[in-house]
Amino acid sequence: MPWLQVETLAGQRDPQTVERVLSELGAAAVWLKDAGDEPILEPAPGETPGWSETLVTALFTADFREADLRAALDDTVPGIEWRFAVVEDQDWQSAFEQTLRPLRFSDRLWVIPDGSPAPDHGAVVRLAPGMAFGTGEHPTTAMCLQWLAQQALDHAGVLDYGCGSGLLAIAALKLGASRCCAVDIDPQALDATAENAASNAVADRLIIVEPDAVPAGAQYDVLVANILSGTLIDLGPVLCDLVKPGAPLALTGILSEQADGVIAAWSGWADLNVGDQNGDWVLLSGMKHTTERETERGN
Template sequence: MNADAQAQTQPSAGSFFELVLLVAEAAVEPVSDALDALDALSVSVEDADALTPAEQALFGEPGMPPPKEGWNRSRVVALFNNEAAAREAAELLAPQDFFGDGQVLGVRAVAEQDWVRLTQSQFEPVEITPTFWIVPSWHEPPAGAQQVLRLDPGLAFGTGTHPTTRMCLRWTARHGAQGQRVLDYGCGSGILAMGAAKFGAREIVAVDIDPAAVESTRLNAENNHVQLQSGLPDLARGEFDLVLANILATPLKVLAPLLCAHVRAGGQLVLAGILARQADELIEAYAPWVQLSVSDEEDGWILMTATRA
C-alpha cells in the first residue's frame, strides 16, 4: 500500500494548489474525510518516513489482512482549485480534535500541466514479442507489429506493463491457441482472453469476481473487434483446451481443484501472479491434478504451466 488516492475530479489545465499535512495514523481517515468535505479535488496519503530507516512496508494478498493498517506518520496531500481554498482548509483543520498533533507543512503551487497529455505520456507501447504489441489508443503501432492489442489504462488490472501479464501473453504468442476453447479466469481487463483471440482461439470465456472487470473486458473486446463471453465465475462451464489465470499465489492455491477441473485431458494450464520463492507451494497445491513447472521468469515473477494428463 503506497498511496490511498481518492480522486473525485480530474483537474484540467490550470493553476492548482496543494495543502500538505503531517498526521498520525489514527488521524488519516478523519482528516481525509474532512478534506473531501472541504471540496479537495483529490487526497493522497503516503508514508512520511519513506526512503528512511523508519519506512514501513504495508502489503497483503487478496483475502489476507495487511500486517498493519497504516503508517505511524503519514503525509497527506490535498489538491485544491486555488490557494485561498487550500489555506482555508488548513485553518479549519488545525483546531479540530481529530487533527491531534498533526502539522500543516505548507501550501504550494502545482505547476500548470496538460493533465491528459501527462497521463498519456506515462503509457508507451509494450512489446510482448517483436511482432506482438500492446498499444494505447493514442499511439501508432510500432513498425513490424503484426499483432496489436489496443488497450488504455482503466479500472481493471492488465495493461501489459506488469511482468505477469507479459509472460502470459508471450506464452500464448509462442504456443498459439488455434481452434482452442480458452478460459481466462480472473480476466481483469480481458487482455489474456484477447491475446488468445489474436492467436486463433475459436471460443473464449473470460470471468472475474469484479463486475467492473467484466464490463472492462466487454468494452475492450469490442474495441479490439474480438468475440468473447465475459461474466462472473459461474459463466465458466465445462472443459477447456487452455486455462489462463493471472491472479496471485494465495487465491491460485485455493482455486487449484476448480481450475484443474476446467482443463480437458491433454489441455494446458497457465498460471501467473506467482513470485519465484512461491514455486514449491504451487507445485504442492496442484500435485493431485497436474505437474506444474516454471516456464518463464521476469523480475522475480514466474510463469508456471502444466499439461493435464
C-alpha cells in the same frame, strides 16, 4: 472520487520490489516511469523498463491514511523518501496514459495504446487506459502475453481466469483462438473487458462472466490465470475441471518463493514448472494430466 497518490524515486532499490511492496499494502494501481530524460526504448519481449532512475507512483483509495502508509512503508523499505498527494480521477488517468507505450511479445503480438500507429505485422491488441489491472506493463501480465504468443492457439478455446482488463483473453483471440471465456470477481473488470473486447472487434468470440456463471460443463483447451498464489491454490480443483486433459496451463501472480507451494498444490492434476521469471515474479507453466490414472497417481 479522490485518490491518495504516493510517489518515490526508487533510487538504488529495485523498482519492482518497491512496486510489489506498494501492491501488497493495498495500492489500487502502481506504475513505473522514466524519471530522467532517457528515450523510451522498446524493451525486449517480456522485459520491463530499465531506466537509470525510475519514478514509482501508486494510487490508494481515499480511505487509506497517509500516516499509516508512511509508517508501513518506512518499516518495509526504509531510507526512501515518499511524496504524498491527494489527486482527482482525472489526474490519475492522464498520468497513467503517459506511461502507455507499444509492447511487443515474441515478434507476433503487439499491445499498443489507442491512437498509436499499428505495426505492419503480427497480432495487435489496442488498449485504452482504464481502471482494471492489465496493460501489459506489469511483469506478470507481460509473462502471460509472452507465453500466449508462444502457444499454438489456432481454433483453441481459452480460459482467462482473473481477466482484469481482458488483455490476455483478447490477445489469445487475436493470436488465433476461436473462443475465449474471461472470468473475474470484480464487476469493473468485467465492464473493462467488455469495452476492450468491443474496441478490438473480438466481442462475438468472448464470453465475460463472474465465476458462478462459467458455462456448466465447459472445458477449455488452454488456461491462463494471473491472480495470486493463495487464490490459485484454493481455485486449483475448480480450474482443473474447466480445462481438458493435456491442456497447456500458465499461472502467475506468484512470487518466486511461493512457486513450490503452488506446484505442490496442483501436482494432483497437473505438472507445473517455473517457465519464466521477471524480477520477483514467476510464471508457472505446464500441462493438465492427460489421464484419470495420472491424476490419481499425483494425488
